[in-house]
Amino acid sequence: MKRLTLFLILLSGILCARAQESADSLAQPAVLTAPEQLAEASPDQLWDRANTAYINGDYHVAAEFYDQILARGLSSMKLYYNLANAYFKEGQLGRSILFYHRALRLAPGNDDIRYNLSVAEARTKDNIEQIPEFFFTEWMRGVRRLMSCTAWSVFSLAALVCALALFLAYLLAQRLPLRKAGFYGTLVAAAVFMLTSWFAMGERREMLDDTQAVVMSLSTAVKSSPDKSATDLFVLHEGTLVEITDRLDNWCEITIADGKKGWLECKTVETI
Structure with missing residues (x-):
């Protein structure tokens, strides 16, 4: 009789514990991981989180949230501008100059974008004199x-x-x-x-111009022909603006502001 009573007490305790666990699982929402949170967040929520992270000085996180909005096929002048600012604060000159140019294409008369772009370009290593125009x-x-x-x-x-x-x-x-x-x-x-x-x-x-591009690599050698063993003509650094004049497989023929030409690997640049 005592064994049966003890068995019933243990069984009731186990059932109560399981019932409590079930109640807790129903009462508390499931905790989502970071990728799940980003996947379920709306563009407005991502925008608010990005702006909050930027204000708090967490520029890397802000750039990630802005990139998530871009990954959903959305774009605007403000998005490009804020993303460029975040990358500039992170020290990524190439990406900041790229997105400043993209923002300018949507708002060519915006003085703030032009000023920030000029500040970013002043920090690039290549000092290229532009051919004067009429x-x-x-x-x-x-x-x-x-x-x-x-x-x-x-x-x-x-x-x-x-x-x-x-x-x-x-x-x-x-x-x-x-x-x-x-x-x-x-x-x-x-x-x-x-x-x-x-x-x-x-x-x-x-x-719609897809010939303008920005160098993304820290430094890249411009070759005399589309071949890794070709002669190095000159070296370009991150953030330099180039014009793509021809393509051959994974190589791009580029022209810089002073008229010099050469070939470099297409993966080292990104079109505006």
Whole structure:
């Protein structure tokens, strides 16, 4: 009888313990690992966590959260800009310059991006003198970069509407001064439409340009031909901007700002 009583007491204790464990597992949510948390977090949550980490000085974690947003196919000027700042604080000049350039493609008139880019480029090791351009070409490019492709497109559509309205006024006006105003106004509006359309196409072409790239390696030798055994022409360092003029297998022919050309492995650069 005593053995049976002891057995029942032990059995009830085991059942109570299991019931308590089941209740605890139902009451407490499962603890997710870091990758699971990132996978289930929304882009807004990742954005908030990245900004919080950046404010707290944890730039490496902030960059990881920003990269997670990019990995989901999302992008924006602010995202590129913040990611560039985080990489700059981490001392990764190549990646910071890369994302500053990507941010500039979406907001070419942003002075903050241009200033931070200039600060980052000043820390690169390569001091390359750029071939001077005709002043009018440089001035027109500066004007074009005051606004984005979308802004210039809206501007050109507004100019087109004005041109059509003024042309209609020219056709319907009875008084000679009004007809003259409509005629010359149509010419001016049409000229503005063509100029702003040209600016919009130029910005779009630059946004889609896949020839501009940034050196990602700490240093890489530029070869005379696409072969590892070829002669070294010169050495480029992290953060230098290059233009890809040709590709052959895993090699890219590049041109730098002073006109020098050569070949380097494509894995050492990343296109903007």
